[in-house]
Amino acid sequence: MDERxxxxxRPVPGFRGARARLISDPMRTRRSTTTLLAxxxxxxxxxxxxxxxxxxxxxxxxxxxASVEQGRALYRAQLCTNCHGEAGAGGDFAPALxxxxxxxxxxxxxxxxxxxxxxxxxxxxxxxxxxxxxxxMPPYSNLTDAERGALADWMLAAE
Numbered sequence: 629m630d631e632r633x634x635x636x637x638r639p640v641p642g643f644r645g646a647r648a649r650l651i652s653d654p655m656r657t658r659r660s661t662t663t664l665l666a667x668x669x670x671x672x673x674x675x676x677x678x679x680x681x682x683x684x685x686x687x688x689x690x691x692x693x694a695s696v697e698q699g700r701a702l703y704r705a706q707l708c709t710n711c712h713g714e715a716g717a718g719g720d721f722a723p724a725l726x727x728x729x730x731x732x733x734x735x736x737x738x739x740x741x742x743x744x745x746x747x748x749x750x751x752x753x754x755x756x757x758x759x760x761x762x763x764x765m766p767p768y769s770n771l772t773d774a775e776r777g778a779l780a781d782w783m784l785a786a787e
Contacts, residue, residue: 699782
């Protein structure tokens with residue numbers, strides 16, 4: 629028997645019941661670890677989910693493409709998917725992130741992302757959107773201007 633497996637089969641002091649079984653069952657521990665690892669790595673390895681990918685390819689610029697990719701990663705890392713949906717398609721709590729280039733410049737969007745409630749240039753459209761959705765857009769003051777810019781690039785590339 630492998631030494632690592634033998635160590636896992638030893639009784640664990642202080643644990644009884646389900647916890648003891650989980651720790652003492654090496655196959656179940658491996659499955660749990662594999663599942664957790666897959667969930668953590670899925671956003672990093674998935675492709676074809678971001679709305680900005682087609683636009684980045686069409687632009688052909690590697691720095692533009694890198695900024696859009698960074699924006700897509702930030703979109704997921706900042707949990708924007710919880711309200712705006714996996715690919716920015718919108719949901720019950722927030723509008724779709726489509727055709728934003730018709731309403732926003734990159735500089736405006738970067739300023740808005742810093743603190744949406746304090747954004748000085750609220751259009752009638754934005755006021756109506758804020759009234760239609762129950763959750764307020766949180767501020768992203770934890771991001772740098774460059775990160776907010778990458779997020780804006782990704783959002784503006786959505787069609």
